[in-house]
Amino acid sequence: MKGVCFILTFSYVVISVIGYKDRNWSSDTEGCEKLNVTRVRFMIAVNATYQGEHGCIASVQTPWLPPGKKLNETKPIKVGYCDKGQAIYQIIPATDGKSKVSINVTFFSSDVLDADPPMCQIPFNGTFLLPGPDGYDDELMPNCYVEDSREGDRGLTCNFDNGPCEWYSVKGNSVQWKIGTGSTQDPSSGPDGDHSPTGNGQYLYIDGHEFFNSSLVAEIRSPDFYILDNSTLSFWYHMNGAGVGELRVIFVDRYNYRNIVWSKSGRQGSGWHQAILILNDLTAYVIFEGSTRLHYSSDIAIDDVSVSKEPYEITLDCTFNKDTCSWLQDSGDNLDFHRWYGRSPDFTSGPKIDHKNTTEFYLLLKGHEARNSSWTARMYSPYVNIDSPRNLTFWYHMNGANIGHLKLYREFADGTKQQLFIKSGRQSSVWEQAHITLPTGFYKLVFEADAAHHYSSDLAIDDIRLHGGVPIVG
Structure with a gap:
């Protein structure tokens, strides 16, 4: 018998399906009309690093299971202390004219309540090779992605009225972003209120008086996130003062590469201004970085950070x-x-x-x-x-x-x-x-x-x- 490995990738949830079939096969599918899967097992991996330093990564394997038309694990599967939930899978004949069989898998996470459970279908056409002792062979394993990420961009959207949400200061900086309301302490810079119509809410800002020289920067970062399609990141900024320095937006990808995708320097005029950026699917987290040119008249503020998957012009x-x-x-x-x-x-x-x-x-x-x-x-x-x-x-x-x-x-x-x-x-x-x-x-x-x-x-x-x-x- 020869093993067949299917890999399903969800946002923060990775499910591997390993199956055995009752006949030999090769990469040549000519004349291969039937494929019987006799047993399968799942490896479920959860990446919950979106919770920052309190996050976790864990995985678990189920025992070998009979394939049946539909199997509902009534007892939740525990994935370390990251997550738990029921798993449903179904083996069905393929209908795409190319594959021999497909597997539908659903894992019901108990950690995330704001999205439908991820479900993925993987076709198998009999040509995928197994991982060898030295790693995967040349041919790619089949992959499947869920459009609706379970974690997705959770934690990015924030109006700061109830604090910084899941955004947090980068360690090691001697100056920090702060929550503000109304006017800042510097009457020559900073907003008179937040970006809301009433101006009575809160916003994030840097206090220029705390910057003893222009080399200092304050950074605040988002939680880790995982998106599968390009989205848009929108925010409002206020930069109006003779000593205003620079505001940067930095996208850090999954390989920890920092890319400055947006920046403004100096006075930008009175009032709040909007910026819209394309959030590509390799981005792991976002950093807002602020600096000053002078230690006075240099307050910078941001507000109403939001993420959308809707297309825009x-x-x-x-x-x-x-x-x-x-x-x-x-x-x-x-x-x-x-x-x-x-x-x-x-x-x-x-x-x-x-x-x-x-x-x-x-x-x-x-x-x-x-x-x-x-x-x-x-x-x-x-x-x-x-x-x-x-x-x-x-x-x-x-x-x-x-x-x-x-x-x-x-x-x-x-x-x-x-x-x-x-x-x-x-x-x-x-x-x-x-x-x-x-x-x-x-x-x-x-x-x-x-x-x-x-x-x-x-x-x-x-x-x-x-x-x-x-x-x-x-």
């Missing part, structure tokens, strides 16, 4: 008059694009004004910040799904003896890139418009610029616009 259009819209600075590059208005600081290069000849903003690469020609500035869009070719336009200004390169490329999820646009050296003393046809596919757009030398090399872009078609959905 993404716009690539941006005039840069208020902010950089959905475009983000790449934290891993050497230089930054700056929102700028009026004449560029290098009188031998750069525009005198934005492309509309008004006092509006544009994006500027300051060539004098480049220490060598290999330093680059990158700004990227969210991932977008282009289902038919679309026309993208933007304006660029490249006029100086030491102008470097301006590139636009699309970057796929696996890191591969395809160049869509490039200009090098001096182009014109006036703004020029670029027309790009965006190919179909799922990718993000990246603007990349550099300077040949650190003088006479200011370069600018302005007024990005996507033409025609329906709105892009994220």
Whole structure:
């Protein structure tokens, strides 16, 4: 007899099904018309690390069980001290025309009450190999994922009216986020109330007076979570003061890699502002990081953090008059694009004004910040799904003896890139418009610029616009 291993993966619940059948088989399914499973057993693993330092990971194996049409374990299965619940499984003939048999499995968790129990169906076509003594063979084991995560994004949504919910301060920081209500103690910065219509609720904030130097940061992180589809993270922020530093959002993935996905620096104007980010399915937890430029007039606040799986419209259009819209600075590059208005600081290069000849903003690469020609500035869009070719336009200004390169490329999820646009050296003393046809596919757009030398090399872009078609959905 030969073992067959089925692996079902749920959010925080992993169930392995091991079965025996009563005949030999090989990866060649020709002529294989019948598959009888004579007994099965389950390994149920629970990952409850969403509870932070109080969480746990445990697993348990059931004894071998007769397959029957339907088996209901009336006695709950205990998975360490993490969870317990009944298990139901059913072996059914496959109907997809490819497989020989399928197994439906449901584990009823007693720890989570806010979602339906996860159920998964795994088809088996007789070609999957067994794990060998040195690990799994080359062929993948069958996998199945549940759309409705049992734990999912539990604990992320919080309006802070009853405290920080399941968010908690990162250990080792000498300054912390605090709960606030009404106005902060600094009358020159901070909100007058929370983001609610009445302003009478609570919010999180950093007190700039506690920051003795600009190198200090306060971090607060979410509980661990597990999502199976890209979702959106929304929050409101308040940054209005002469000494305001930087607010960053950091996504930490399951491999503990930190990625700065959003940041704002300096005064952003009075009132609360909303940010919406794509929460990808590799993210394990989220960090809000705040810092100050000065120890006064530098309070920063956040409020009403929420997560949604509903699609939303993404716009690539941006005039840069208020902010950089959905475009983000790449934290891993050497230089930054700056929102700028009026004449560029290098009188031998750069525009005198934005492309509309008004006092509006544009994006500027300051060539004098480049220490060598290999330093680059990158700004990227969210991932977008282009289902038919679309026309993208933007304006660029490249006029100086030491102008470097301006590139636009699309970057796929696996890191591969395809160049869509490039200009090098001096182009014109006036703004020029670029027309790009965006190919179909799922990718993000990246603007990349550099300077040949650190003088006479200011370069600018302005007024990005996507033409025609329906709105892009994220």
